Amino acid sequence: MKKPIAIQGVKGSFHHEVAQQYFSDTTEVVECMSFDSTVERLLNADTDFIVMALENSIAGSIIPNYALIDTHNLRIVGEHYLDIQHNLLALNNQSIADITEVHSHPMALLQCKVFFKKYPQIKLVEAKDTADVAKQISEQNIKGIAAIASKNAGKLYGLKVLAESIQTIKHNETRFVIVKRDNDEIVPDEVNKASLKFELDHKRGSLAAILNVLSDCKLNLTKIQSLPKIETPWKYAFFVDVRFETYKDFEKAKSIINLMAENFKVLGEYKNTR
């Protein structure tokens, strides 16, 4: 039997939406209140797949999630881009003038803060999950408090949309990845993207040399992020995403980088979806 997919947050969350779009509308999910707990569920084999946000166009990479994947030797097996649209949701009998507080995830509050400048009477309060606030408002019939969440969450919990698409940057894309314990079924013909991690000494030109190899092997860089290794001064870790046309090109690059960089690791090989 197919196990449910672990998501961060409750039903109606953006992670739930990604699970439905990537797998199917009727996908069963395990609601987890932290990314850590999604990983625990995966390691305990309560689930075979996690949906995990990895970066967005406003806040950049979610480094702690990279660390979870890296530390537990998990594998990225797919990716999915979601255009995040935030909506102000409240009970059906409420109007925006009734609202004194809005509770949501810090990232959602950040992404909508320009909208709330027009409503100085509304206090912004941080909460754990966007959709969970919608659920609480609905279940406990809470007046005066609004949620910032998706229209789906509004439908699911029977709330009214007081204002739609309230995020400052209208096109607000978040990249999610699908994560497994391991990747036992790579079909070279079906993958054209990979997420890599490697370490380099702080020596002039060391990163340029690696990027030259990627370019020579016809790999396209779609993301790069350095992270100083605090425990080892002058050593840097790099998280890099690459796209390639043929798996052979990628294999060649892998074998060269393996010789040039330290602690080289493939975090995932998967099919690019954008």
Next chain:
Amino acid sequence: MKKPIAIQGVKGSFHHEVAQQYFSDTTEVVECMSFDSTVERLLNADTDFIVMALENSIAGSIIPNYALIDTHNLRIVGEHYLDIQHNLLALNNQSIADITEVHSHPMALLQCKVFFKKYPQIKLVEAKDTADVAKQISEQNIKGIAAIASKNAGKLYGLKVLAESIQTIKHNETRFVIVKRDNDEIVPDEVNKASLKFELDHKRGSLAAILNVLSDCKLNLTKIQSLPKIETPWKYAFFVDVRFETYKDFEKAKSIINLMAENFKVLGEYKNTR
């Protein structure tokens, strides 16, 4: 007369500590409850300097702060590294068994979550500022709630240290920058580091070409971060920090990158402190 320095958070916060270490122990500060409001104060000339966290070894870059500097054409004129040590603080008559909730900034909660696994009875609640919670506990004599903040905050607000250095990664360095409206007093002999921003088309090898220039001009890369420009597909913005031995080398690199990349901008030229 010297204007006070704008900091995010209240006295006793890590930003306050940086202001004291970078300027002097007796530095006057303006307490701001968001990074946006520090920038407003700077643009209104209520202050001439902001202290702003820019990246840390656990969560990576604070992209919204890069965006604030970039959007408002501010200039980085200095940097300061602080080894962040988190401590569990509460009223003097409290022991850890009395604590049912700990309130702190989401980043501090994240950095200490392993410690709290031993205390499942303690609920983690997100708050706006680490030191502000310490201040509230002290002023309102709140029992049962602990703060995560620096020892300085504990001293300032007369709280007891229930547990010290509770962050998971013991060496937890955050990089702060000192930001001005403009930089009118660059002394080439005194600067050896710069923060740059530029944009590139998604063309194979385009970033490698830029890094080769940096390397040829004897510049050392200390940080790199890509950020997709969502409004313009296949275009990427890069934030790069470089160190150099002579300003002349840097000037040469600037003039070449200016020709190779789009929207090239120097966010700051300053003295490296590590």
